Amino acid sequence: MELNRNSATLKGPNEMFTGDVYIDRLSNGNDLSPMSVGAVHFTPGSRSAWHSHRGGQTLYVTEGRGLVQSRGGDVVKIKVGDVVVAGDGEEHWHGSDPDHFMTHISMTIGEATWGPHITDGEYYGTQK
Numbered sequence: 267m268e269l270n271r272n273s274a275t276l277k278g279p280n281e282m283f284t285g286d287v288y289i290d291r292l293s294n295g296n297d298l299s300p301m302s303v304g305a306v307h308f309t310p311g312s313r314s315a316w317h318s319h320r321g322g323q324t325l326y327v328t329e330g331r332g333l334v335q336s337r338g339g340d341v342v343k344i345k346v347g348d349v350v351v352a353g354d355g356e357e358h359w360h361g362s363d364p365d366h367f368m369t370h371i372s373m374t375i376g377e378a379t380w381g382p383h384i385t386d387g388e389y390y391g392t393q394k
């Protein structure tokens with residue numbers, strides 16, 4: 267067994283996120299156990315860019331209040347205990363709500379494909 271307690275928190279890259287987002291890597295996938303797991307901490311108003319995951323993604327909200335949207339759908343509020351599943355190649359974004367932190371555990375196997383940042387109009391649901 268391994269006990270890992272010294273991994274530094276990473277800053278989410280500006281190419282992939284708007285606002286301040288911090289990532290704790292919990293598990294890096296390998297050949298036998300390919301799932302990558304991370305705790306992603308969104309400060310108020312921060313969010314990912316549009317993106318998709320090969321093989322999809324499961325999110326488990328552990329703190330705060332957030333927002334998710336699938337391309338073409340409504341902005342949906344999420345909260346502690348919610349599980350959100352994005353399908354294979356489904357374009358989406360996730361983030362905190364404007365006034366609260368949000369942390370989710372992210373579980374993925376395939377790589378992500380990244381697109382444009384989320385505009386304020388998209389974030390506030392006034393522009394699709």
Ligand code: MN
Nearest residue numbers: 317319323352
């Ligand atoms: Mn995602």
